[in-house]
Amino acid sequence: xxxxxxxxxxxxxxxxxxxxxxxxxxxxxxxxxxxxxxxxxxxxxxxxxxxxxxxxxxxxxxxxxxxxxxxxxxxxxxxxxxxxxxxxxxxxxxxxxxxxxxxxxxxxxxxxxxxxxxxxxxxxxxxxxxxxxxxxxxxxxxxxxxxxxxxxxxxxxxxxxxxxxxxxxxxxxxxxxxxxxxxxxxxxxxxxxxxxxxxxxxxxxxxxxxxxxxxxxxxxxxxxxxxxxxxxxxxxxxxxxxxxxxxxxxxxxxxxxxxxxxxxxxxxxxxxxxxxxxxxxxxxxxxxxxxxxxxxxxxxxxxxxxxxxxxxxxxxxxx
Numbered sequence: 001x002x003x004x005x006x007x008x009x010x011x012x013x014x015x016x017x018x019x020x021x022x023x024x025x026x027x028x029x030x031x032x033x034x035x036x037x038x039x040x041x042x043x044x045x046x047x048x049x050x051x052x053x054x055x056x057x058x059x060x061x062x063x064x065x066x067x068x069x070x071x072x073x074x075x076x077x078x079x080x081x082x083x084x085x086x087x088x089x090x091x092x093x094x095x096x097x098x099x100x101x102x103x104x105x106x107x108x109x110x111x112x113x114x115x116x117x118x119x120x121x122x123x124x125x126x127x128x129x130x131x132x133x134x135x136x137x138x139x140x141x142x143x144x145x146x147x148x149x150x151x152x153x154x155x156x157x158x159x160x161x162x163x164x165x166x167x168x169x170x171x172x173x174x175x176x177x178x179x180x181x182x183x184x185x186x187x188x189x190x191x192x193x194x195x196x197x198x199x200x201x202x203x204x205x206x207x208x209x210x211x212x213x214x215x216x217x218x219x220x221x222x223x224x225x226x227x228x229x230x231x232x233x234x235x236x237x238x239x240x241x242x243x244x245x246x247x248x249x250x251x252x253x254x255x256x257x258x259x260x261x262x263x264x265x266x267x268x269x270x271x272x273x274x275x276x277x278x279x280x281x282x283x284x285x286x287x288x289x290x291x292x293x294x295x296x297x298x299x300x301x302x303x304x305x306x307x308x309x310x311x312x313x314x315x316x317x318x319x
Contacts, residue, residue, distance in 0.1 A: 019295045024066050079285030088289045099270035109194025118205025140199025145258045149265040152188045167268040189266045208240035249305035252298050
């Protein structure tokens, strides 16, 4: 397993390198200029604008700019935000924990919803429970997250006044009160993302469990006298999780996309909302850094999925 892990890391390095080339090229060739405001400001002398562009290398050829950017990224210098007037890595490190916590909690909620409901639907196909679960699953992944978020705000914040609809990072509280306030304001964004993922995963869990439950080794386990609970948990669910893990790894970009929208709706101070504000302000260094971080997280999630295959199915060897 150790050699397999090292080999997968070595494969991931050129993948990330290729992603960085594509991202930098697209963003560098995109219309707009981070110094556009300075160019239209008559109070800024032309020589000052020229010195700033030379300082940040905006007039250098594209390959030179890419090599300088990549070398700076490797050294830990991710650039300087033209809007916030602080280092880009400082901005991202301030917001990244919030995004990871919200996404992680939403993903766990989605799996916790999809696994039991999808399994019960597969074990009782075409029953009333299966039909109700299938209906709600179709409704769940058909509704976009921005619509579900607005419905949650209207219901739980405006009509019932149970939960705050704006995420505040500067809570004036300490101890358990601080934790409780953070939990209350995290419920709706986590629920919106988690239920959307849960609805999507439910259909795949049902299909995977339905296929595995009909195989011969499952019938053999029942014939040996194993209880239905042990048979389902040890033999059916464990083997059915392999395609589900693949789906989770492939859906990571979708989860990040949903997080960007959800963070905007609930004003969550994560890197998704930072990305939107940077795009609107044409803050290119921040946009490059955030998209690169998202890409690295996607590659990391696929690596974790590959490692989980061998744990779920011992027949899969790390070669």
